Amino acid sequence: MTNALGELGRFAEPALYILVSLSDGPKHGYAIMTDVEAFSGAPMGPGTLYGALARLERRGLIEALEPEERRRPYRLTALGATTIQAQLMQLNSFVRTGLGRLDRKPS
Amino acid sequence: MSRLLRLYPAAWRERYEAEFIGTLQERPVGLTGSVDIFYGAIDAHLHPELIGGAPHAWTHRLPGLMATAAGLIWSGFYLRILLAAPEEWGYGVLIAMLLMLFAVLGDYINAYLRPIALTICALLAAALLAGVQPLNVIGSGMLNFALGATASLLLSGGMLTLAALRAGVGAGVRWLLIAGGLLVPVIVAIPIMGGFGPNDPGGAPAMVVAILPYGIAWTIIGLRMTLRGSVTIHDAPITKPITEVSAT
Numbered sequence: 001m002t003n004a005l006g007e008l009g010r011f012a013e014p015a016l017y018i019l020v021s022l023s024d025g026p027k028h029g030y031a032i033m034t035d036v037e038a039f040s041g042a043p044m045g046p047g048t049l050y051g052a053l054a055r056l057e058r059r060g061l062i063e064a065l066e067p068e069e070r071r072r073p074y075r076l077t078a079l080g081a082t083t084i085q086a087q088l089m090q091l092n093s094f095v096r097t098g099l100g101r102l103d104r105k106p107s
Numbered sequence: 108m109s110r111l112l113r114l115y116p117a118a119w120r121e122r123y124e125a126e127f128i129g130t131l132q133e134r135p136v137g138l139t140g141s142v143d144i145f146y147g148a149i150d151a152h153l154h155p156e157l158i159g160g161a162p163h164a165w166t167h168r169l170p171g172l173m174a175t176a177a178g179l180i181w182s183g184f185y186l187r188i189l190l191a192a193p194e195e196w197g198y199g200v201l202i203a204m205l206l207m208l209f210a211v212l213g214d215y216i217n218a219y220l221r222p223i224a225l226t227i228c229a230l231l232a233a234a235l236l237a238g239v240q241p242l243n244v245i246g247s248g249m250l251n252f253a254l255g256a257t258a259s260l261l262l263s264g265g266m267l268t269l270a271a272l273r274a275g276v277g278a279g280v281r282w283l284l285i286a287g288g289l290l291v292p293v294i295v296a297i298p299i300m301g302g303f304g305p306n307d308p309g310g311a312p313a314m315v316v317a318i319l320p321y322g323i324a325w326t327i328i329g330l331r332m333t334l335r336g337s338v339t340i341h342d343a344p345i346t347k348p349i350t351e352v353s354a355t
Contacts, residue, residue, distance in 0.1 A: 028126065028129075028130075029126055029127070029129070029130035030129070030130045030133040030134055033130070033134060034134075045136070045139065045140050045142075045143025045144070045147075046127065046130055046131060046134075046136060046140060046143065046144055046147070047140075047143040047144040047145070047146055047147020047148070047150070048143055048146075048147065049130070050123050050127055050147060051147050051150050051151070051157075053123075054119075054123070054151075054157040054158065055157060058156075058157050067125070067126065069129070070125050070126055070128060070129025070132070071126060071129050072125075072126040072129075
């Protein structure tokens with residue numbers, strides 16, 4: 001895990017989910033929660049969501065857009081896009097290594 | 108459910124509350140979600156730097172921890188009386204009161220480093236001593252009791268009020284804690300301490316019920332102080348534009 005997310009402690013995994021969710025365009029809080037639940041299978045609580053959003057925003061990985069009534073969309077910054085891409089490539093390498101070793105395991 | 112958002116720091120609410128409420132309106136939460144919000148509020152208090160505030164050094168948590176310890180020791184001591192009815196007071200109350208004094212002193216020093224803080228605490232320390240001495244030197248009887256009770260009331264009430272102010276609780280809750288933790292119990296305690304109530308071991312429960320709330324109030328205020336840290340005059344609510352916050 002890269003330092004940018006690894007240093008977020010228990011918010012590292014929610015932050016990763018949020019970055020993935022924002023990868024295809026800006027979303028507000030409720031849309032992020034719904035999207036994350038759809039692709040991860042696990043619901044994300046609102047306290048966790050805003051704790052992670054604040055950390056990502058603080059680190060310049062996402063930015064808030066102008067609010068639409070009570071909804072405020074967020075989008076990836078260039079740094080956020082680079083970070084999530086590196087993170088996913090690292091995870092991809094990890095997954096391929098693990099699956100490859102399972103295939104080579106003598107039965 | 109949005110009442111839970113009051114647990115968050117003011118600066119946090121200023122930045123996130125509107126959209127947080129919007130999210131909750133679209134997706135109401137149950138018990139698990141409420142617990143998640145509660146943890147989120149604690150996290151927000153522990154990490155003020157997330158919304159542009161200065162991160163708290165551990166020393167800024169120390170006064171709150173001392174206040175919490177004071178409340179727990181005080182409560183524990185009187186609960187012990189209730190359970191065991193010991194004849195001697197021991198050092199529990201004295202330790203608790205010193206911790207309360209140091210908590211207020213430490214918080215003011217952390218926050219302001221102003222001479223007035225030291226002056227207030229010196230006066231409180233003097234009141235602590237004065238509250239004990241008249242009982243021994245002025246003599247016995249109602250005058251003795253009245254002086255001791257008045258000094259104790261001023262000292263206890265003053266420290267609780269200062270701590271509640273430093274904890275940043277709202278005026279309504281502050282008065283509730285002071286009334287429920289001190290004023291009402293003291294009204295109950297005065298006739299008991301003056302000998303108008305039962306003085307045998309059977310009277311201990313009434314005494315405990317009258318004084319225990321003070322420890323509970325300190326525990327609540329101490330926890331709040333711990334979460335809040337020693338707030339300085341420089342820690343004004345964050346009003347920077349969002350873009351500026353993002354850039355930091």
